[in-house]
Amino acid sequence: xTDIPSSTSSSGPSSGRSEELTIRPDVKKRAVKIYTxxxxxxxxxxxxxxxxxxxxxxxxxxxxxxxxxxxxxxxHTYAAILLLxxxxxxxxxxxTTGQWRHYLPQNKGLFAxxxxxAYGIIMGAPHPYSKSLARKQNALQxxxxxxxxxxxxxxxxLSGIAYLLYGLWETMQNSQQIFSLVAFVHTxxxxxxxxxxxxHVYMTTTGKTVFHYIRTMxxxxxxxxxxxxxxxxxxxxxxxxxxxxx
Amino acid sequence: xxxxxxxxxxxxxxxxMRPGLATSALVVLSxxxxxxxxxxxxxxxxxPHSPLSPEAKASLQLSGKPAGGTADHSxxxxxxxxFKSGPEVTKACLSCHTEAADQVQHTLHWKWxxxxxxxxxxxxxxxxxxxFCGNVASNEPRCTSCHAGYGWEDMRKDPPxxxxxxxxxxxxxxxxxxxxxPTKAGHPLYEPITVNGKTEMPPDLGKAAxxxxxxxxxxxxxxxxxxxxxxxxxxxxxxxxxxxxxxTLDVHMNKDGLNMACTACHAGSGHQWPGSRYSMEAKPTTVxxxxxxxxxxxxxxxxxxxxxxxxxxxxxxxxxxxxxDGSDLMGIKLNDHTDTVACQTCHIPEFARGGVATxxxxxxxxxxxxxDGKPYKDMDxxxxxSYMSEKGNFEYGENIKPFYAWFNGETTWTLLDDKIDxxxxxxxxxxGGSPSDGKSRIWPFKQMLSRQxxxxxxxxxxxxxxFGKDDTALWTNxxxxxxVPAAMDFIGKDxxxxxxxxxxxxxxxxxxxxxxxxxxxxxxxxxxxxxRLDGITGIYMPGRDTFKWLDWIGYAAFGLTVLGVLFHALLxxxxxxxxxxx
Numbered sequence: 054x055t056d057i058p059s060s061t062s063s064s065g066p067s068s069g070r071s072e073e074l075t076i077r078p079d080v081k082k083r084a085v086k087i088y089t090x091x092x093x094x095x096x097x098x099x100x101x102x103x104x105x106x107x108x109x110x111x112x113x114x115x116x117x118x119x120x121x122x123x124x125x126x127x128x129h130t131y132a133a134i135l136l137l138x139x140x141x142x143x144x145x146x147x148x149t150t151g152q153w154r155h156y157l158p159q160n161k162g163l164f165a166x167x168x169x170x171a172y173g174i175i176m177g178a179p180h181p182y183s184k185s186l187a188r189k190q191n192a193l194q195x196x197x198x199x200x201x202x203x204x205x206x207x208x209x210x211l212s213g214i215a216y217l218l219y220g221l222w223e224t225m226q227n228s229q230q231i232f233s234l235v236a237f238v239h240t241x242x243x244x245x246x247x248x249x250x251x252x253h254v255y256m257t258t259t260g261k262t263v264f265h266y267i268r269t270m271x272x273x274x275x276x277x278x279x280x281x282x283x284x285x286x287x288x289x290x291x292x293x294x295x296x297x298x299x
Numbered sequence: 300x301x302x303x304x305x306x307x308x309x310x311x312x313x314x315x316m317r318p319g320l321a322t323s324a325l326v327v328l329s330x331x332x333x334x335x336x337x338x339x340x341x342x343x344x345x346x347p348h349s350p351l352s353p354e355a356k357a358s359l360q361l362s363g364k365p366a367g368g369t370a371d372h373s374x375x376x377x378x379x380x381x382f383k384s385g386p387e388v389t390k391a392c393l394s395c396h397t398e399a400a401d402q403v404q405h406t407l408h409w410k411w412x413x414x415x416x417x418x419x420x421x422x423x424x425x426x427x428x429x430x431f432c433g434n435v436a437s438n439e440p441r442c443t444s445c446h447a448g449y450g451w452e453d454m455r456k457d458p459p460x461x462x463x464x465x466x467x468x469x470x471x472x473x474x475x476x477x478x479x480x481p482t483k484a485g486h487p488l489y490e491p492i493t494v495n496g497k498t499e500m501p502p503d504l505g506k507a508a509x510x511x512x513x514x515x516x517x518x519x520x521x522x523x524x525x526x527x528x529x530x531x532x533x534x535x536x537x538x539x540x541x542x543x544x545x546x547t548l549d550v551h552m553n554k555d556g557l558n559m560a561c562t563a564c565h566a567g568s569g570h571q572w573p574g575s576r577y578s579m580e581a582k583p584t585t586v587x588x589x590x591x592x593x594x595x596x597x598x599x600x601x602x603x604x605x606x607x608x609x610x611x612x613x614x615x616x617x618x619x620x621x622x623x624d625g626s627d628l629m630g631i632k633l634n635d636h637t638d639t640v641a642c643q644t645c646h647i648p649e650f651a652r653g654g655v656a657t658x659x660x661x662x663x664x665x666x667x668x669x670x671d672g673k674p675y676k677d678m679d680x681x682x683x684x685s686y687m688s689e690k691g692n693f694e695y696g697e698n699i700k701p702f703y704a705w706f707n708g709e710t711t712w713t714l715l716d717d718k719i720d721x722x723x724x725x726x727x728x729x730x731g732g733s734p735s736d737g738k739s740r741i742w743p744f745k746q747m748l749s750r751q752x753x754x755x756x757x758x759x760x761x762x763x764x765x766f767g768k769d770d771t772a773l774w775t776n777x778x779x780x781x782x783v784p785a786a787m788d789f790i791g792k793d794x795x796x797x798x799x800x801x802x803x804x805x806x807x808x809x810x811x812x813x814x815x816x817x818x819x820x821x822x823x824x825x826x827x828x829x830x831r832l833d834g835i836t837g838i839y840m841p842g843r844d845t846f847k848w849l850d851w852i853g854y855a856a857f858g859l860t861v862l863g864v865l866f867h868a869l870l871x872x873x874x875x876x877x878x879x880x881x
Contacts, residue, residue: 113841115828122822122842123629130628175870220621220631223638229734233839237846244853248860255864259871 081279084296085287087189088273092152095143096270102136105129107247114240133213140210155189156199163192174259184277201249208242360552360560362513373509382504385449385486386463391508393462400462402570408447409458409465411435413577417709417731422577425454427712430727430749430805431527431661434762437789440484441766445522449485455790468507474517477507482766516552517542519561528690531655535699535745536811540653548653550813565612568604574612576808581641581708581732582740583613585620594619614642639838641706641740643810645820649698650745650809656683656695662750663763664800666691667777674777689765689774691750701743701809703832707732710806715792718758719801725751725760727805734837741835745807752783756795762786 088096109129111117120128147153165181170193173181182191190198215222215235222228260266269275274296279287287295372378377391393400403409412423424442428434435442436454443451448466451458458464466485468477480488488501524530524538531538546553551564565572585593587607593599596617602608603616614622620637624630636645651657666689669675674688683695709731719725727749732739753760764786765773771785779798787794825832826842833843 113826115842115845122826126632126822127628130632175867175874177874177876219635223635226737227735228638229838236839236841236844237849240846241849241853244849244856248856251857251860251864255868258868 081281081284082276083279083284084274084276085186085279086273086294086296087184087186087275087277088270090273091146093270093273095139095146098139099136099143102132102139103246103250105132106136107243107250110243111247114243130217133210133217137210137214140206156195156202158199159188159192159195161192163196166191166193170256170259184275186277186279186283197249197253205242205245205249208238209246212236212239212242359512360515360558360563362515362560362562372511375509378505378508380505380508382508384489385466385468385504386461388504388508389449389463389465389467392467392511399467399570400465403447403465404458404460404462406447406571407575407577408570408572411446411458413575415578415709417578418711420712420714422712426714428715428727428751428760428762429527430747430751430803431533431658432765433663433751434786436762437764437786438766440482443484444479444481445526446485452484467511468504469521470514470518471511472507472518473510473512474515474521476510477502477504478521513560514562515560527658529658531651532658534807534811535650535657536647536807536809538651538653538655538657540655541811544653546815547818548812548814550815552811564616566600566603567610571610572612573610577710579706579708579808580611580613581706581742582638582738583611583615583620585615614646618642639734639740641742643808643813644701644703644741644743646813646816647701647743647809647811648814648818648820649700650743650812651697651699652812652814654697656681656697657699657745658693658747659696659699659745660692660694660748661690662692662800663752664691664750666773667779669777688777699745700831702746702806703741703743703835704730704806705732705734705739705835705837706730706742706744706808707736707739713760713803715760715762715790717760719753719760721753721755721758721799721801725753725801725803727803730806741832743809745809747803747805747807749803749805750800751803752779753799753801754795755797755799757793760801761794761798762790762792764789 106129108117108119109125109132112119112125113122113129119125147156162182169178169181172178180191184190212235215231216239219228219232222231225231257266257270258264260269284295375395377394380387380391382388382391389400407413407423410423411425412421414420415422424435432438432442439452439454446458446466447469448458448464450464466479468487469479477487479485480492487504488499490501492499520537520539520542523534524541525532526537527533531540540548541552543554544552546556551557551559557563562572565574567573585599587593587599587602589607593602593608596619599608599616603610621634622637622642623633625634665686668686668688675686676684676688677686679685679695681695681697684693686692710728711726711731712728713719713725727747730744751760752763761783763773764771764782768775769785770776771778771781773779773782776782780796783798784794784796820831823842824830826840828843830843832840
């Protein structure tokens with residue numbers, strides 16, 4: 054894997070950096086591959102599946118009528134199965150590569166980021182957080198993605214699987230009430246999901262340019278601050294993660 | 300190990316083969332082919348010992364019992380008679396079929412009376428009031444023309460007990476050779492009769508007796524198609540179009556396909572047939588009494604024969620409760636419906652599809668009007684009566700979408716002694732069931748709308764004397780003030796003299812006229828707002844149902860978020876120059 058060994062990341066400058074706004078002279082910006090190939094595959098295939106699920110799902114809900122009901126059922130079910138498989142792989146990937154650490158909540162600097170998006174960005178203030186190899190996401194991002202991964206996502210897949218396997222519990226007492234509950238949770242989580250997607254997509258436009266973040270998520274490379282030690286390590290050990298100096 | 304000898308030399312080179320080998324090969328070949336030849340001969344010609352010609356066999360419907368046994372009734376000596384009456388024929392039948400009459404006399408077909416164990420009500424034609432002609436008592440010779448016997452002329456008494464009173468022919472004879480006469484209490488004509496200048500000849504009972512076989516659809520249909528006074532009037536899913544149906548009308552009875560007789564599904568023994576609508580299985584089990592899941596229809600059949608299972612005339616008894624292809628996602632999804640939706644609900648999209656209309660409304664309150672002192676009849680644009688002085692106003696319909704309701708198989712009847720609320724629609728046979736009792740499913744019904752006579756003083760439905768050449772029958776005298784008291788007097792019930800009319804509903808489970816699967820009800824016809832199952836409560840149906848306030852919150856959150864980001868974007872655009880300055 055192209056990931057930095059955890060010893061390197063943890064030995065580097067830690068959370069203190071996130072509130073540091075001034076660019077220190079010994080820190081250099083380099084284009085580093087911060088999103089690995091799998092991460093990007095995960096992101097974009099997940100994005101596609103979520104869009105398919107949202108459109109087919111709200112078709113089933115009666116909000117949209119883009120396709121006939123049975124087709125929506127088929128599309129929604131197959132897309133859901135694919136997404137479940139993707140999430141299984143990704144969970145495995147997150148834990149085996151140590152990437153899960155990026156999603157740990159880290160409230161330090163959260164307020165600064167919120168303030169920036171509410172006010173600073175409009176007034177032309179710089180972003181209070183700069184990405185590092187140890188921490189690819191700012192505090193607000195981690196919190197949002199954590200919510201996505203431990204609340205919205207599981208609510209959807211748990212209720213979705215219960216829904217798919219209805220045939221196994223249909224003879225249970227009160228199966229109809231449970232079914233209603235399953236539908237309720239699934240619908241509520243779906244609303245949360247599409248709201249998340251709106252904010253998430255909008256946030257991609259808040260980079261240096263409107264398409265900057267999207268380009269990063271496609272190419273994987275982002276200019277981030279590297280300490281001389283990090284730079285030296287990458288030059289030596291993982292040169293493919295660094296773009297040649299411009 | 301003979302094939303080793305031929306290795307590498309196949310196809311055989313005849314010239315290189317020794318004569319001995321060729322001969323033995325031929326013998327082996329012909330021995331191999333022999334059974335195939337025999338089998339093809341068997342399927343083409345009459346079975347050597349079967350009394351049925353191939354033509355007769357081909358025209359026979361698939362019944363619960365295989366056709367063509369060991370007896371050719373046309374050759375029975377006892378049937379070579381000039382029978383003078385129905386009971387004489389029955390006597391001949393019973394000389395061999397010693398138990399048949401006793402069996403029949405223990406069935407609902409005979410007794411017209413049954414106790415519903417769930418409700419304790421005494422039901423059956425003998426007592427109930429229906430939303431069509433109303434009641435049997437006091438109208439016997441007309442109504443009992445559909446009794447499976449001869450001469451039941453008084454509903455107040457049990458049906459005749461003599462074994463010869465059973466009518467074997469109505470169920471077993473060729474319907475072209477035998478039929479009961481409509482007004483003779485179950486008897487056929489014995490003398491020629493002239494009605495309105497048309498002479499009808501009595502059936503040749505000897506010929507009829509020699510034509511007997513397993514009941515065909517026409518036999519059952521001779522009564523069940525014509526309930527309520529005409530073809531298709533009552534049920535909506537049973538009418539004479541089922542004598543020769545194509546696949547579109549009914550996949551099972553399809554004359555060019557399975558060609559199933561009624562008894563193929565209503566398969567019992569000892570002249571008892573499962574499938575009475577007085578007590579139905581709304582959610583049939585495929586589990587035998589010992590708790591074993593019967594995996595196939597064949598096992599169920601054997602279990603039923605072995606009394607390990609109640610015989611049942613349900614779809615599940617052949618198709619199981621997971622009938623759709625379980626290796627396919629769509630099949631799995633469809634199978635998920637079988638706990639809440641009866642097969643019929645999707646597979647019978649409409650009833651009265653065979654070109655025979657069914658009666659959907661009957662308003663008795665207008666009966667009795669005369670033109671110039673004479674009864675008259677109006678016809679609707681389709682040629683169905685819309686008014687008759689004898690019976691009042693009617694509506695008919697074809698290709699009717701069913702009424703849907705939760706149903707647990709039990710009905711509670713409004714009987715003669717039950718109080719009614721005349722300000723409301725009276726349910727003649729109120730459907731039992733709820734979404735949560737574990738026994739109900741959503742079933743299709745024909746909902747019959749009627750307006751029927753009742754006693755305004757006692758708030759009870761009343762019997763009516765409609766048929767008879769006397770001075771009180773409604774159809775002869777057109778006088779309600781005589782016909783209802785006569786009927787009530789006949790059964791010894793009081794009547795206040797204050798006659799009113801009340802709106803009623805009666806429900807007929809729809810279970811015949813199963814359409815080919817590609818014509819089943821589409822998903823979107825129910826999974827949509829204002830769909831077929833609009834009135835069905837107690838269940839969450841995707842596409843039809845939403846959680847109202849959740850939707851409000853959800854759409855609001857989504858909408859406000861969209862507005863929020865747009866507003867944010869707008870501010871960023873307005874203040875875009877600040878950055879450069881900073």
